[in-house]
Amino acid sequence: MGTLTLALSGGGAAGIGHVPVLQALDEIGVRPTAIAGTSIGAVVGACYAGGMTGEAIRAHVATLMEDPLATARRFWRNASFRHGAPALSIDPEATILAVLPEALPERIEDLDIPMTVTATDYHARRSVRFTEGPLRKVLAASIALPAIFRPVQIDGRVLIDGGVTENLPVRALPPSDVCLAVDVATEPPSHNGGVPGPAELLAGSLRIMMRALLSESLNGRDGVLLVEPDTRGFRALEFQRWEEILQTADEARAKVRRDLPPMLGMD
Secondary structure (H helix, E strand, C coil), X not given: CCCEEEEECCCHHHHHHHHHHHHHHHHHCCCCCEEEEECHHHHHHHHHHCCCCXXXXXXXXXXXXXXXXXXXXXXXXXCCCCCCCXXXXXXXXXXXXXXXXXXXXXXXXXXXXXXXXXXXECCCCEEEEECCCEHHHHHHXXXXXXXXXXXXXXXXXXXXXXXXXXXXXXXXXXXXXXXXXXXXXXXXXCCCCCCCCHHHHHHHHHHHHHHHHHHHHHCCCCCEEEECCCCCCCCCCCHHXXXXXXXXXXXXXXXXHHHHHHHCCCC
């Protein structure tokens, strides 16, 4: 059987759509040799790399969403505040501590599967890839989307969301026979000729940028199975729609079960 690596994109709440894909891997009995993730893709990927099954991650999402008060209490317990910070300047480290399972190790290099987490160095204007270091702080940097989360500082660098420079980190992975690339954020060209409103225009512009980056990252790489759960219609912070997102992404689960085994040479 061939080797498999796994890339998981950012995409806000739509990133919950990664979970059915992980369930498909469990169902066909395939384990990645390496995982790379950006933003919420890094969070979900870290859970999987830490030994959780897709079903366990799905149950964890349900626990978080069905008891939002408990999740909020964990957030406020760890949150830090800055005088004069904008209202939409959430502490990303407190967010990670509130949602990440406590059983995961403290450091990236101690995960069961080798993991790469991407963030963006704001001042250097480039992607940064972490394969070791404090897991929760690095994940906080990877999700630090401007205007929602404040930046994270690591080793003197100011870091923001990895999706700004590398939303689907296929190139962060080592060579393998097959790379399963799961993109929950970008969208194909639209035939709608209407003029978008301000919020739609901003979101659409980001997705255009992500689509261009995606095309570049896949260019010239063989053996890629690109899976695009139809979750891009969910807004970044619509986590309350988690059940809809999972149901929508179950179609991608079926695609992985159908298309991946032949690419890996499985009977």
